[in-house]
Amino acid sequence: LITNETAAREFANEVNAGSEVVMYNFVAASWNYNTNITTENQQAMVDESLKLALFDQAVEANASRYDWKNFSDTDLNRLFSKLVDIGTAAMTDKVKLERLNNIMSEMEAIYSTGKVCLTENNCLPLDPDLSRLMATSTDYDELLTVWKGWRDATGAKIKDLYKEFVSLSNEAIVQNGYPDTGAYWKSWYDTPTFEEDLKTLFETLKPLYVNLHAYTRKKLKERYGADKFPTSGHIPAHILGNMWAQTWGNLFDLLEPYPGKDDIDVTPQMVQQNYTAEKMFQVSDEFFKSLGLIEMPSEFWDHSMLKKPTDGRDVVCHASAWDFYNKKDFRVKQCTDITMEDLITVHHEMGHIEYYLQYKDQHVVYRDGANPGFHEAVGDVISLSVQTPTHLQKIGLLPEVTNDEEAEINFLMKMALQKIAFLPFGYLIDQWRWSVFSGETTPDNYNQKWWDLRCGLQGISPPEDRTEDDFDPGAKFHIPGNTPYIRYFVSFVIQFQFHKSLCQAAGQNVPLHQCDIYQSTAAGQKLSEMLKLGSSKPWPEAMMMIAGEDKMNAAALMEYFQPLTTWLIEQNDVYKLVFAESNP
Numbered sequence: 001l002i003t004n005e006t007a008a009r010e011f012a013n014e015v016n017a018g019s020e021v022v023m024y025n026f027v028a029a030s031w032n033y034n035t036n037i038t039t040e041n042q043q044a045m046v047d048e049s050l051k052l053a054l055f056d057q058a059v060e061a062n063a064s065r066y067d068w069k070n071f072s073d074t075d076l077n078r079l080f081s082k083l084v085d086i087g088t089a090a091m092t093d094k095v096k097l098e099r100l101n102n103i104m105s106e107m108e109a110i111y112s113t114g115k116v117c118l119t120e121n122n123c124l125p126l127d128p129d130l131s132r133l134m135a136t137s138t139d140y141d142e143l144l145t146v147w148k149g150w151r152d153a154t155g156a157k158i159k160d161l162y163k164e165f166v167s168l169s170n171e172a173i174v175q176n177g178y179p180d181t182g183a184y185w186k187s188w189y190d191t192p193t194f195e196e197d198l199k200t201l202f203e204t205l206k207p208l209y210v211n212l213h214a215y216t217r218k219k220l221k222e223r224y225g226a227d228k229f230p231t232s233g234h235i236p237a238h239i240l241g242n243m244w245a246q247t248w249g250n251l252f253d254l255l256e257p258y259p260g261k262d263d264i265d266v267t268p269q270m271v272q273q274n275y276t277a278e279k280m281f282q283v284s285d286e287f288f289k290s291l292g293l294i295e296m297p298s299e300f301w302d303h304s305m306l307k308k309p310t311d312g313r314d315v316v317c318h319a320s321a322w323d324f325y326n327k328k329d330f331r332v333k334q335c336t337d338i339t340m341e342d343l344i345t346v347h348h349e350m351g352h353i354e355y356y357l358q359y360k361d362q363h364v365v366y367r368d369g370a371n372p373g374f375h376e377a378v379g380d381v382i383s384l385s386v387q388t389p390t391h392l393q394k395i396g397l398l399p400e401v402t403n404d405e406e407a408e409i410n411f412l413m414k415m416a417l418q419k420i421a422f423l424p425f426g427y428l429i430d431q432w433r434w435s436v437f438s439g440e441t442t443p444d445n446y447n448q449k450w451w452d453l454r455c456g457l458q459g460i461s462p463p464e465d466r467t468e469d470d471f472d473p474g475a476k477f478h479i480p481g482n483t484p485y486i487r488y489f490v491s492f493v494i495q496f497q498f499h500k501s502l503c504q505a506a507g508q509n510v511p512l513h514q515c516d517i518y519q520s521t522a523a524g525q526k527l528s529e530m531l532k533l534g535s536s537k538p539w540p541e542a543m544m545m546i547a548g549e550d551k552m553n554a555a556a557l558m559e560y561f562q563p564l565t566t567w568l569i570e571q572n573d574v575y576k577l578v579f580a581e582s583n584p
């Protein structure tokens with residue numbers, strides 16, 4: 001084995017240059033497929049992913065000729081540990097590797113082109129039509145038709161492909177040295193106690209969720225009638241204002257504690273002011289600039305897809321942010337709707353782009369979040385400031401701000417419907433997936449296990465019977481998209497730790513939920529120092545830099561929502577708080 005660390009550094013630099021070319025070609029082919037789903041674009045993308053896998057295999061083989069585990073330079077050791085960790089690209093059987101990539105692109109196409117026909121010749125896509133219906137309809141049966149139709153059009157059609165995907169993904173990852181795909185995904189957090197830390201966080205936050213669930217259930221019973229609800233205490237899954245019941249913000253008009261106050265759901269104001277998708281991204285860019293962070297380069301504005309094409313092309317509408325690995329080309333692809341919910345997603349995507357911009361000069365293997373949760377948290381931290389009534393007033397979306405106890409509770413309720421409601425969902429998706437990858441959940445049990453978790457952790461129930469002919473996990477983008485999900489649960493906890501620390505840096509001595517770091521270059525400085533690291537340091541070091549502690553901690557989130565927690569407990573009759581742990 002080669003022990004010369006100078007030679008090793010030289011090798012790493014050559015890999016960096018080569019990676020940028022191969023990665024650019026792969027990302028460009030993926031972009032073409034995602035923004036124009038055709039069989040030729042699908043084949044072109046699969047071809048590029050095979051070339052990338054061969055490149056990664058060559059890098060791994062060459063890197064393994066160095067005695068990198070014994071390097072004295074810890075950074076070089078870290079760099080090589082990433083060079084040899086090539087994921088499913090380790091699959092040496094090219095036929096199987098091509099099959100794996102074909103299955104993934106096929107599942108993504110089925111999901112992205114799925115439609116529900118409400119009448120013979122009225123077939124609606126998820127974005128924007130079905131999403132708007134789920135957000136605005138209060139017709140129990142119409143919601144049920146859409147909820148079931150979407151699962152028939154996507155999950156059920158993906159089921160068999162997913163079974164094959166699981167086995168091929170595991171076969172590949174074993175060649176990379178991991179027992180199964182879930183173990184590989186967890187390794188990105190590089191924390192031996194990761195799963196128990198997550199469980200502790202979830203148990204700590206569960207009382208907040210149970211309070212919100214009880215309050216929401218009571219109000220939904222008033223709207224739909226108690227007879228529509230199982231005696232077990234679960235809420236039917238299709239009446240929460242979202243296709244997956246993952247956030248409940250669209251129920252704000254029903255759940256608003258003190259009606260008649262400021263209209264903090266600024267969607268009407270955005271429509272009234274003729275907001276465009278471009279404008280929404282410019283508003284977000286301006287916030288990042290106000291912190292002294294890097295503004296969007298011209299390539300971003302020239303090459304992004306900021307709204308759904310109207311030329312009949314099939315596209316993957318689910319939002320995403322793209323790094324072309326050439327230090328210049330960064331894009332967002334989003335079928336932006338003119339709503340406050342989508343303004344929040346705009347900030348989420350711009351957070352990914354800002355991270356890309358900040359770490360673009362790192363070695364390719366370090367162009368990642370400190371851990372995947374960090375990448376998901378950046379935009380959300382900004383949007384915690386943007387969503388404050390005082391900030392919405394500053395940018396002209398809220399005519400005037402009432403500063404009293406009731407308005408404060410209204411605001412915290414709206415934030416809880418986005419952040420607290422999400423927690424069990426963010427937690428359970430990869431509990432399901434890790435159990436599938438490990439073999440604990442077998443293919444004939446996929447749907448049963450899914451509903452055990454949805455009922456047991458989220459307290460929601462299927463509005464009609466489900467069987468193993470259904471595959472309800474497949475109706476959520478990240479499953480056919482093979483995008484890990486625990487990153488969002490991690491993000492929803494750490495973004496409040498970041499927010500609290502950046503608010504202190506900005507000299508904001510107000511309650512956490514009223515803090516707006518807008519125009520604070522001190523906060524921007526602290527954020528950019530962490531972002532520039534990419535994944536070059538272990539995430540506890542990055543966490544210490546930005547939050548002053550090296551662990552995930554729910555305290556900041558609980559501090560943020562404290563006034564609402566108190567209010568909810570007063571509102572709820574304690575004995576009605578729970579839902580049965582089992583399937584109703």
Ligand SMILES: O=C(CCC(O)(O)[C@H](Cc1ccccc1)NC(=O)c1ccccc1)N[C@@H](Cc1c[nH]c2ccccc12)C(=O)O
Nearest residue numbers: 246247319320321322344345348349352375380481483488
């Ligand atoms: O999926 C997303 C946003 C899309 C994304 O920006 O996270 C995107 C997902 C994706 C990953 C890989 C391929 C295709 C899409 N992730 C990225 O673009 C991305 C960018 C850089 C690094 C890692 C991921 N949000 C989740 C969680 C969520 C729901 N509501 C929210 C509100 C605010 C923030 C997050 C959410 C969801 O919709 O269920």
Ligand SMILES: [Zn+2]
Nearest residue numbers: 348352375376
């Ligand atoms: Zn994201």
